[in-house]
Amino acid sequence: MKRLRVMTHLPCLLLALAMAGCAAHQPLGAMMSPADVPATLRNLAPARLLLLGEQHDADAHQALERATVAHLAHSGRLTALVLEMAARGTHTRGLATDATEADVRSRLAWDDAGWPWTRYGPVVMTAVRAGVPVLGGNLPRNEMRAAMADASLDARLTPQALARQRDNIRDGHCGLLPASQLTPMARIQIARDLSMAQTMAQAASASGVVVLVAGTEHVRRSVGVPAHWSARDHADSWVVVMHSGPPDANARLGVDRLWITPATAPQDHCAELRRRWGKPPAP
Structure with a gap:
């Protein structure tokens, strides 16, 4: 949350509408455990690109990721594992299969x-x-600093998607950021997504x-x-979002499948953020 050819806004919008139309005819989601992964992945083929969206503090999500990596690797289908959790340019190419976790x-x-590492090490080491x-x-x-000042990043999303990015930044920081910082922070998110897209492609x-x-x-x-x-990459991809507990309508936006896991214990992340930033409690 630490150049490819870009489609114009109209094709992007048409593609998004098409995807939304497909999703509307799919089940909202299914309860998933690691044991369900092999059969489920057979239904996702063929795809060159598989995106797994997680809740970072949900142990069940990392367990599903590990099961996915293990199944695809065992079947000889896994080309690479790309992580949000590491910076572009870092990699394990050339490391022996018995490399230490420290290596x-x-x-x-x-x-x-x-x-x-206790959370993500297992999936990394499986690969x-x-x-x-x-x-x-x-x-x-x-x-990141250069990305914040790069206004060209704004045009990489439709106006609606850019507004959603700003909303995500505002909500993710519990309304504590000044409005002047929302657009620069959204540009970082766009640049991060672009970086991951390039790495996958x-x-x-x-x-x-x-x-x-x-x-x-x-x-x-x-x-x-x-x-x-590109449109080809969209066609050759599956987007899976893992969701803890009963999903709301927003959970299925822009995804092909929901993998539902048991609800996690509720946490007041905003209270912790206010404490760290020295802000008063919400009224």
Whole structure:
């Protein structure tokens, strides 16, 4: 939350409407466990690009990711694992399948404070042990300031999708950010999605599947990584969002499948953010 050819707004909008129309005829979602993954993935084929959108603090989501990577690797279909959790340019290519976790973390420049290794290590090491490269996809931190000032990023999304990005920034920061920061922060999100889109496209092959693990908003078709793809990449992809507990209507926006897991314990993230930022409690 740490150049491909761009479609014009009209084709993007038409594609988004088509995807929404397909989704309207699909079931809202299904309860998923790791044991359900092999059969479910058979229904997703063929696809060169598989996006898994997670709730970062839901253990069940990382378990599903690990099961997905293990199944695709075992069947010889996994080309690469791309992560939001590591910066573009980092990778495990050339590492032996018996590399230590310390070696892997070093190659990925892993930030344990932001992304606890205890949570993501299992899925990463599953790919490494199978000889599948793990690729950082996120925007490097030293490129974020330039992204904030890059007004050309605004035109990469439709006006509706750009507004959603701003809303996500506002809501994700509990309304604590000044309005003047919403657009620059949204540009960082767009740049991050573009970076992951490029990484996936570069890793794609005709005979395998590239898997992306990222937060849910990063994978939605109209606003996230797929917004920066060609029409062919859209056609050769599946977007899966994992959702904890009963989904609302917004959960299915811009996705092909919902994988539902048991609800997690409620947490007041805004209270924690206010504490860290020294802001008063909400009225």
